[in-house]
Amino acid sequence: MKKRMALIFILLPAITFAKAEIKFKSTTFDFGEVSSGKTIDIAFEFENAGNDVLLIRNIIPACGCTTAELEKKEYQPGEKGVISGKFNTSGYRGKIVKTITVTSNDNSAPEIRLAVRGTIVVKDFAQADIKPDHIPFGAVRVGKAYVRKLHLSNLGNLDLRILEVSCSPEVSLAFKANSVPGKNSTEITLTFTPFSEGIFNSMVKIRTNDYRSPYAFVRLEAQAD
Numbered sequence: 001m002k003k004r005m006a007l008i009f010i011l012l013p014a015i016t017f018a019k020a021e022i023k024f025k026s027t028t029f030d031f032g033e034v035s036s037g038k039t040i041d042i043a044f045e046f047e048n049a050g051n052d053v054l055l056i057r058n059i060i061p062a063c064g065c066t067t068a069e070l071e072k073k074e075y076q077p078g079e080k081g082v083i084s085g086k087f088n089t090s091g092y093r094g095k096i097v098k099t100i101t102v103t104s105n106d107n108s109a110p111e112i113r114l115a116v117r118g119t120i121v122v123k124d125f126a127q128a129d130i131k132p133d134h135i136p137f138g139a140v141r142v143g144k145a146y147v148r149k150l151h152l153s154n155l156g157n158l159d160l161r162i163l164e165v166s167c168s169p170e171v172s173l174a175f176k177a178n179s180v181p182g183k184n185s186t187e188i189t190l191t192f193t194p195f196s197e198g199i200f201n202s203m204v205k206i207r208t209n210d211y212r213s214p215y216a217f218v219r220l221e222a223q224a225d
Contacts (some may be wrong), residue, residue: 019051036120046081097115135190146191202221
Protein backbone atom coordinates (compact mmCIF):
# COMPACT_ATOMS: atom_id res chain seq x y z
CA MET A 1 0.00 0.00 0.00
CA LYS A 2 2.84 2.37 0.89
CA LYS A 3 4.65 1.55 -2.38
CA ARG A 4 1.50 2.32 -4.38
CA MET A 5 1.05 5.70 -2.66
CA ALA A 6 4.70 6.56 -3.30
CA LEU A 7 4.25 5.77 -7.00
CA ILE A 8 1.24 8.08 -7.21
CA PHE A 9 3.23 10.81 -5.47
CA ILE A 10 6.04 10.51 -8.03
CA LEU A 11 3.77 10.54 -11.12
CA LEU A 12 1.44 13.34 -10.02
CA PRO A 13 3.89 16.26 -10.51
CA ALA A 14 4.65 15.13 -14.08
CA ILE A 15 0.95 15.17 -14.95
CA THR A 16 0.26 18.47 -13.18
CA PHE A 17 3.11 20.45 -14.77
CA ALA A 18 2.85 19.18 -18.36
CA LYS A 19 2.10 22.28 -20.47
CA ALA A 20 2.64 23.76 -23.90
CA GLU A 21 4.48 27.06 -24.16
CA ILE A 22 4.68 29.13 -27.35
CA LYS A 23 7.80 31.28 -27.45
CA PHE A 24 8.38 33.72 -30.32
CA LYS A 25 11.84 34.82 -31.40
CA SER A 26 10.25 38.28 -31.75
CA THR A 27 6.64 39.43 -31.65
CA THR A 28 7.44 42.42 -33.88
CA PHE A 29 8.33 42.37 -37.57
CA ASP A 30 9.79 45.71 -38.69
CA PHE A 31 10.08 46.04 -42.47
CA GLY A 32 11.75 49.46 -42.31
CA GLU A 33 10.91 51.98 -45.05
CA VAL A 34 9.37 50.91 -48.36
CA SER A 35 7.54 52.49 -51.29
CA SER A 36 3.75 52.29 -51.39
CA GLY A 37 2.46 49.42 -53.52
CA LYS A 38 5.12 46.91 -52.48
CA THR A 39 4.09 43.57 -50.98
CA ILE A 40 6.13 42.65 -47.91
CA ASP A 41 6.95 39.04 -46.96
CA ILE A 42 6.59 38.62 -43.19
CA ALA A 43 7.74 35.82 -40.89
CA PHE A 44 7.45 35.15 -37.14
CA GLU A 45 9.59 32.28 -35.82
CA PHE A 46 8.45 30.41 -32.71
CA GLU A 47 9.22 27.34 -30.63
CA ASN A 48 7.27 25.07 -28.34
CA ALA A 49 9.28 25.72 -25.17
CA GLY A 50 6.96 23.55 -23.06
CA ASN A 51 6.85 19.83 -22.36
CA ASP A 52 3.45 19.11 -23.91
CA VAL A 53 2.11 19.30 -27.46
CA LEU A 54 1.47 22.89 -28.61
CA LEU A 55 -1.80 23.37 -30.49
CA ILE A 56 -2.16 26.63 -32.42
CA ARG A 57 -5.89 27.14 -32.67
CA ASN A 58 -6.16 30.22 -34.87
CA ILE A 59 -4.22 32.98 -36.65
CA ILE A 60 -6.25 36.15 -37.28
CA PRO A 61 -4.82 39.14 -39.24
CA ALA A 62 -6.34 42.49 -38.24
CA CYS A 63 -7.25 43.49 -41.82
CA GLY A 64 -7.48 42.18 -45.38
CA CYS A 65 -4.17 43.82 -46.36
CA THR A 66 -2.32 41.21 -44.26
CA THR A 67 -2.28 37.44 -44.72
CA ALA A 68 -0.85 34.82 -42.36
CA GLU A 69 -0.52 31.06 -42.64
CA LEU A 70 0.98 28.10 -40.83
CA GLU A 71 2.29 24.79 -42.16
CA LYS A 72 0.57 22.78 -39.41
CA LYS A 73 -1.19 23.34 -36.08
CA GLU A 74 0.50 20.84 -33.69
CA TYR A 75 4.11 21.13 -32.47
CA GLN A 76 5.98 18.73 -30.21
CA PRO A 77 8.08 19.97 -27.25
CA GLY A 78 11.19 21.70 -28.60
CA GLU A 79 9.82 21.82 -32.15
CA LYS A 80 10.11 25.08 -34.09
CA GLY A 81 7.77 26.69 -36.62
CA VAL A 82 7.14 29.86 -38.62
CA ILE A 83 4.02 31.97 -39.11
CA SER A 84 4.50 33.43 -42.57
CA GLY A 85 2.45 35.87 -44.60
CA LYS A 86 2.32 39.01 -46.70
CA PHE A 87 1.42 42.66 -46.17
CA ASN A 88 0.20 44.74 -49.12
CA THR A 89 1.26 48.36 -48.66
CA SER A 90 -0.99 49.75 -51.42
CA GLY A 91 -3.09 52.66 -50.18
CA TYR A 92 -0.98 53.27 -47.08
CA ARG A 93 1.54 55.96 -46.22
CA GLY A 94 3.54 57.05 -43.20
CA LYS A 95 4.14 54.90 -40.13
CA ILE A 96 1.80 51.90 -39.82
CA VAL A 97 1.22 49.04 -37.37
CA LYS A 98 -0.82 45.96 -38.31
CA THR A 99 -1.48 43.07 -35.94
CA ILE A 100 -1.90 39.30 -36.18
CA THR A 101 -3.58 37.53 -33.26
CA VAL A 102 -2.41 34.00 -32.43
CA THR A 103 -4.44 31.75 -30.12
CA SER A 104 -3.10 28.48 -28.71
CA ASN A 105 -3.33 25.99 -25.81
CA ASP A 106 -0.54 27.81 -23.94
CA ASN A 107 -2.50 28.54 -20.74
CA SER A 108 -0.09 31.26 -19.64
CA ALA A 109 -0.50 33.16 -22.95
CA PRO A 110 -3.59 31.85 -24.77
CA GLU A 111 -3.68 34.92 -27.03
CA ILE A 112 -0.63 36.71 -28.42
CA ARG A 113 -0.62 39.72 -30.74
CA LEU A 114 2.13 39.98 -33.31
CA ALA A 115 2.92 43.39 -34.79
CA VAL A 116 3.93 44.24 -38.36
CA ARG A 117 5.32 47.76 -38.50
CA GLY A 118 7.27 50.13 -40.70
CA THR A 119 7.13 53.32 -42.75
CA ILE A 120 5.50 53.58 -46.19
CA VAL A 121 6.67 56.28 -48.56
CA VAL A 122 4.60 57.45 -51.53
CA LYS A 123 6.86 58.49 -54.39
CA ASP A 124 4.40 58.37 -57.30
CA PHE A 125 1.04 60.10 -56.89
CA ALA A 126 -1.54 62.45 -58.40
CA GLN A 127 -2.33 65.68 -56.55
CA ALA A 128 -5.29 67.90 -57.42
CA ASP A 129 -5.33 71.67 -56.98
CA ILE A 130 -8.32 73.70 -58.17
CA LYS A 131 -8.53 77.50 -58.48
CA PRO A 132 -10.53 79.44 -57.64
CA ASP A 133 -12.14 77.38 -54.89
CA HIS A 134 -14.68 80.11 -54.08
CA ILE A 135 -16.85 82.00 -56.59
CA PRO A 136 -19.05 84.84 -55.25
CA PHE A 137 -21.39 85.66 -58.15
CA GLY A 138 -23.00 88.51 -56.23
CA ALA A 139 -26.36 89.78 -57.56
CA VAL A 140 -27.70 87.64 -60.44
CA ARG A 141 -30.94 87.32 -62.41
CA VAL A 142 -33.16 84.27 -62.46
CA GLY A 143 -32.88 82.36 -65.74
CA LYS A 144 -29.67 84.02 -66.89
CA ALA A 145 -26.51 81.92 -67.38
CA TYR A 146 -23.27 82.99 -65.71
CA VAL A 147 -19.97 81.44 -66.82
CA ARG A 148 -16.70 81.14 -64.89
CA LYS A 149 -13.43 79.38 -65.67
CA LEU A 150 -11.76 76.98 -63.24
CA HIS A 151 -8.22 75.65 -63.50
CA LEU A 152 -7.53 72.12 -62.28
CA SER A 153 -3.81 71.45 -61.83
CA ASN A 154 -2.02 68.17 -61.17
CA LEU A 155 0.90 68.84 -58.82
CA GLY A 156 1.90 65.17 -58.73
CA ASN A 157 3.74 62.97 -61.21
CA LEU A 158 1.00 60.43 -62.03
CA ASP A 159 -2.00 61.16 -64.29
CA LEU A 160 -4.83 62.83 -62.38
CA ARG A 161 -8.17 61.26 -63.32
CA ILE A 162 -11.58 62.89 -62.79
CA LEU A 163 -13.84 60.16 -61.44
CA GLU A 164 -17.06 61.89 -60.40
CA VAL A 165 -18.70 65.32 -60.25
CA SER A 166 -21.43 66.35 -57.82
CA CYS A 167 -23.24 69.71 -58.01
CA SER A 168 -26.68 71.29 -57.74
CA PRO A 169 -29.04 71.36 -60.78
CA GLU A 170 -28.31 75.07 -61.29
CA VAL A 171 -24.66 74.28 -62.03
CA SER A 172 -23.02 72.43 -64.92
CA LEU A 173 -19.36 71.70 -65.65
CA ALA A 174 -17.62 71.17 -68.99
CA PHE A 175 -14.12 69.64 -68.96
CA LYS A 176 -11.49 70.03 -71.66
CA ALA A 177 -10.00 66.72 -70.53
CA ASN A 178 -10.91 63.99 -68.03
CA SER A 179 -7.28 63.19 -67.29
CA VAL A 180 -4.45 65.56 -66.44
CA PRO A 181 -0.78 64.49 -66.82
CA GLY A 182 1.65 65.17 -64.00
CA LYS A 183 2.75 68.81 -63.62
CA ASN A 184 0.00 69.95 -66.02
CA SER A 185 -3.41 71.62 -65.77
CA THR A 186 -6.74 71.72 -67.56
CA GLU A 187 -9.57 74.23 -67.85
CA ILE A 188 -13.09 73.64 -66.56
CA THR A 189 -16.03 75.78 -67.68
CA LEU A 190 -18.60 76.30 -64.92
CA THR A 191 -22.06 77.56 -65.87
CA PHE A 192 -24.47 78.77 -63.21
CA THR A 193 -28.14 79.42 -64.05
CA PRO A 194 -30.31 80.38 -61.05
CA PHE A 195 -33.82 78.89 -61.11
CA SER A 196 -35.47 80.94 -58.36
CA GLU A 197 -35.06 84.10 -56.34
CA GLY A 198 -33.19 84.12 -53.06
CA ILE A 199 -29.80 83.34 -51.62
CA PHE A 200 -27.86 80.63 -53.41
CA ASN A 201 -25.12 78.83 -51.48
CA SER A 202 -23.82 75.55 -52.85
CA MET A 203 -20.74 73.37 -53.24
CA VAL A 204 -19.28 71.70 -56.33
CA LYS A 205 -17.50 68.46 -55.49
CA ILE A 206 -15.01 66.84 -57.90
CA ARG A 207 -13.66 63.39 -57.02
CA THR A 208 -10.25 62.40 -58.40
CA ASN A 209 -7.65 59.67 -57.86
CA ASP A 210 -5.69 61.94 -55.53
CA TYR A 211 -5.55 59.42 -52.66
CA ARG A 212 -4.54 62.01 -50.04
CA SER A 213 -7.35 64.47 -50.86
CA PRO A 214 -9.73 62.70 -53.24
CA TYR A 215 -12.26 65.57 -53.31
CA ALA A 216 -11.72 69.08 -54.68
CA PHE A 217 -14.36 71.62 -53.65
CA VAL A 218 -15.57 74.90 -55.14
CA ARG A 219 -18.00 77.03 -53.10
CA LEU A 220 -20.59 79.11 -54.97
CA GLU A 221 -22.55 82.08 -53.60
CA ALA A 222 -25.14 84.34 -55.22
CA GLN A 223 -28.20 86.49 -54.60
CA ALA A 224 -30.81 85.85 -57.31
CA ASP A 225 -33.53 88.42 -58.14
